[in-house]
Amino acid sequence: xxxxxxxVCYLIRSTPRGDEVLLGEKRRGLGQGRMxxxxxKLESGETPARAIVREVHEEVGMIIAPESxxxxxxxxxxxxxxxxxxxxxxxxxxxxxxxxxIATAELDARWVPVDEVPFDRMWDDARHWLPGVLAxxxxxxxxxxxxxxxxxxxxxx
Numbered sequence: 650x651x652x653x654x655x656x657v658c659y660l661i662r663s664t665p666r667g668d669e670v671l672l673g674e675k676r677r678g679l680g681q682g683r684m685x686x687x688x689x690k691l692e693s694g695e696t697p698a699r700a701i702v703r704e705v706h707e708e709v710g711m712i713i714a715p716e717s718x719x720x721x722x723x724x725x726x727x728x729x730x731x732x733x734x735x736x737x738x739x740x741x742x743x744x745x746x747x748x749x750x751i752a753t754a755e756l757d758a759r760w761v762p763v764d765e766v767p768f769d770r771m772w773d774d775a776r777h778w779l780p781g782v783l784a785x786x787x788x789x790x791x792x793x794x795x796x797x798x799x800x801x802x803x804x805x806x
Contacts, residue, residue, distance in 0.1 A: 652725060652737040656701040657688030658718070659742040659782060660711065666762065670783060671709065671750055673758030674770075679734060684770040687711075687756060688738070697739035709758045710751035717745035722788040724778065730796045740788055774801035 660671040672684050689704040691697060698715045705713050721740040728734040750758040761767070763783050768776040774792045782788055791804040 652727075652735055654691045654697065654739065655689060655736050656691060656697045656704060656739040656741065657686050658701045658705055658713070659686045659740075659779075660705070660713070660746055661742055661744050661763070661783065662760065663744075668763040668783075669760040670763055670766065671711075671758050672761050672766070673709070673750070673752075673756040676753075676755055676757060678755075680772065683772060684767050685756070685772075687758065689755075698741070701739070701741050705746075708753055708756045710748055710753070712747040713743050713745065717743045719743060719785075721782050721786070724774070724788060725791045726774070726794070727791070728794045728798055730794070731798050734794075734798070740782055742782060742785075772801070773799055774803070777801070777803055 662669050672686055675681050675683050675685050687705045687708040688701065691700040698718055701718065702713055702715055705711055718741045721742060723740060724738045726736050726738065766779065778788045778790055792801045793804055794801055
Protein backbone atom coordinates (compact mmCIF):
# COMPACT_ATOMS: atom_id res chain seq x y z
CA UNK A 650 0.00 0.00 0.00
CA UNK A 651 1.41 3.38 -1.00
CA UNK A 652 1.19 5.79 1.91
CA UNK A 653 0.20 9.47 1.71
CA UNK A 654 3.24 11.66 2.32
CA UNK A 655 3.69 14.27 5.00
CA UNK A 656 6.70 16.15 6.36
CA VAL A 657 7.89 17.53 9.69
CA CYS A 658 10.74 19.87 10.62
CA TYR A 659 12.46 20.37 13.95
CA LEU A 660 13.77 23.93 14.20
CA ILE A 661 16.62 24.00 16.71
CA ARG A 662 18.32 27.01 18.25
CA SER A 663 21.25 27.35 20.63
CA THR A 664 20.84 29.46 23.76
CA PRO A 665 23.10 30.09 26.76
CA ARG A 666 21.01 27.46 28.62
CA GLY A 667 21.41 24.87 25.83
CA ASP A 668 19.59 23.83 22.68
CA GLU A 669 15.88 24.43 22.26
CA VAL A 670 13.45 22.92 19.73
CA LEU A 671 10.28 24.52 18.36
CA LEU A 672 7.22 22.48 19.34
CA GLY A 673 3.59 23.40 19.63
CA GLU A 674 0.17 22.15 20.56
CA LYS A 675 -1.71 20.94 17.50
CA ARG A 676 -4.95 22.91 17.39
CA ARG A 677 -6.95 20.88 14.85
CA GLY A 678 -6.97 17.76 12.72
CA LEU A 679 -5.03 14.54 13.24
CA GLY A 680 -3.14 14.78 16.51
CA GLN A 681 -5.18 17.67 17.93
CA GLY A 682 -3.99 18.46 21.45
CA ARG A 683 -0.63 16.72 21.03
CA MET A 684 2.74 18.48 21.01
CA UNK A 685 4.25 18.38 17.51
CA UNK A 686 6.71 20.20 15.30
CA UNK A 687 5.58 22.17 12.24
CA UNK A 688 4.66 20.00 9.28
CA UNK A 689 1.91 18.73 7.08
CA LYS A 690 0.84 17.10 3.85
CA LEU A 691 2.74 17.29 0.59
CA GLU A 692 0.74 18.93 -2.17
CA SER A 693 0.60 17.46 -5.67
CA GLY A 694 4.02 17.65 -7.35
CA GLU A 695 5.76 19.00 -4.23
CA THR A 696 9.02 17.56 -2.93
CA PRO A 697 9.27 16.93 0.81
CA ALA A 698 11.77 19.80 1.15
CA ARG A 699 9.54 22.31 -0.67
CA ALA A 700 6.53 21.14 1.32
CA ILE A 701 8.25 21.67 4.67
CA VAL A 702 9.40 25.16 3.70
CA ARG A 703 5.76 26.01 2.91
CA GLU A 704 4.36 24.26 5.99
CA VAL A 705 6.76 25.96 8.42
CA HIS A 706 5.76 29.36 7.04
CA GLU A 707 2.05 28.54 7.13
CA GLU A 708 2.07 27.01 10.62
CA VAL A 709 4.48 29.24 12.55
CA GLY A 710 5.23 32.21 10.25
CA MET A 711 8.95 31.48 10.01
CA ILE A 712 11.09 31.32 6.89
CA ILE A 713 13.54 28.53 6.11
CA ALA A 714 15.52 27.96 2.93
CA PRO A 715 15.47 24.49 1.34
CA GLU A 716 19.28 24.37 1.35
CA SER A 717 19.32 24.84 5.15
CA UNK A 718 17.34 21.64 5.72
CA UNK A 719 18.98 18.54 7.08
CA UNK A 720 17.10 15.45 5.90
CA UNK A 721 17.00 12.67 8.50
CA UNK A 722 14.99 10.07 6.60
CA UNK A 723 11.40 8.98 6.94
CA UNK A 724 9.03 7.09 9.18
CA UNK A 725 6.14 4.96 7.99
CA UNK A 726 3.08 5.01 10.24
CA UNK A 727 0.33 2.43 9.90
CA UNK A 728 -2.96 2.62 11.76
CA UNK A 729 -4.74 -0.71 11.13
CA UNK A 730 -7.85 0.57 12.93
CA UNK A 731 -7.88 3.91 11.04
CA UNK A 732 -6.21 3.24 7.69
CA UNK A 733 -6.85 6.82 6.53
CA UNK A 734 -4.37 8.00 9.19
CA UNK A 735 -1.52 5.89 7.77
CA UNK A 736 1.28 7.95 6.24
CA UNK A 737 4.96 8.34 5.41
CA UNK A 738 6.56 11.24 7.26
CA UNK A 739 9.74 12.85 5.89
CA UNK A 740 11.80 14.18 8.81
CA UNK A 741 13.95 17.32 8.63
CA UNK A 742 15.73 19.65 11.01
CA UNK A 743 17.34 23.04 10.62
CA UNK A 744 19.27 25.53 12.68
CA UNK A 745 18.89 28.28 10.09
CA UNK A 746 15.63 30.23 9.96
CA UNK A 747 14.23 33.75 9.99
CA UNK A 748 11.60 35.21 12.26
CA UNK A 749 9.97 34.30 15.53
CA UNK A 750 7.15 31.77 15.84
CA ILE A 751 3.58 33.02 15.76
CA ALA A 752 0.50 31.13 16.87
CA THR A 753 -1.79 30.09 14.02
CA ALA A 754 -5.05 28.18 13.69
CA GLU A 755 -2.93 25.03 13.17
CA LEU A 756 -0.20 25.25 15.81
CA ASP A 757 0.60 27.20 18.99
CA ALA A 758 4.40 26.87 18.95
CA ARG A 759 7.02 27.70 21.56
CA TRP A 760 10.68 26.98 22.21
CA VAL A 761 11.29 23.98 24.48
CA PRO A 762 14.65 22.95 25.96
CA VAL A 763 15.78 19.77 24.19
CA ASP A 764 16.25 18.03 27.53
CA GLU A 765 12.62 18.88 28.48
CA VAL A 766 10.80 17.62 25.37
CA PRO A 767 7.33 16.62 26.65
CA PHE A 768 7.19 13.07 25.27
CA ASP A 769 4.12 12.31 27.38
CA ARG A 770 2.18 14.90 25.32
CA MET A 771 3.45 13.70 21.92
CA TRP A 772 2.59 10.74 19.70
CA ASP A 773 3.75 7.56 21.44
CA ASP A 774 6.44 6.76 18.86
CA ALA A 775 8.40 10.03 19.30
CA ARG A 776 10.30 8.84 22.36
CA HIS A 777 11.86 6.07 20.22
CA TRP A 778 13.39 8.21 17.47
CA LEU A 779 13.17 11.96 18.23
CA PRO A 780 16.11 12.11 20.69
CA GLY A 781 18.35 10.69 17.95
CA VAL A 782 17.08 13.14 15.32
CA LEU A 783 17.65 16.07 17.69
CA ALA A 784 21.22 14.77 18.14
CA UNK A 785 21.69 14.65 14.34
CA UNK A 786 20.99 10.98 13.65
CA UNK A 787 19.12 9.54 10.70
CA UNK A 788 15.85 7.70 11.10
CA UNK A 789 14.35 4.81 9.14
CA UNK A 790 11.68 2.94 11.05
CA UNK A 791 8.12 1.69 10.75
CA UNK A 792 5.48 2.03 13.45
CA UNK A 793 2.22 0.15 13.62
CA UNK A 794 -0.32 1.56 16.03
CA UNK A 795 -2.43 -0.63 18.29
CA UNK A 796 -6.23 -0.68 17.98
CA UNK A 797 -6.37 2.26 20.44
CA UNK A 798 -4.68 4.41 17.70
CA UNK A 799 -2.37 5.80 20.38
CA UNK A 800 0.09 3.05 21.37
CA UNK A 801 2.94 2.58 18.92
CA UNK A 802 4.49 -0.79 18.12
CA UNK A 803 7.93 -0.40 16.60
CA UNK A 804 8.70 -2.40 13.49
CA UNK A 805 12.39 -2.14 12.58
CA UNK A 806 13.64 -1.61 9.05
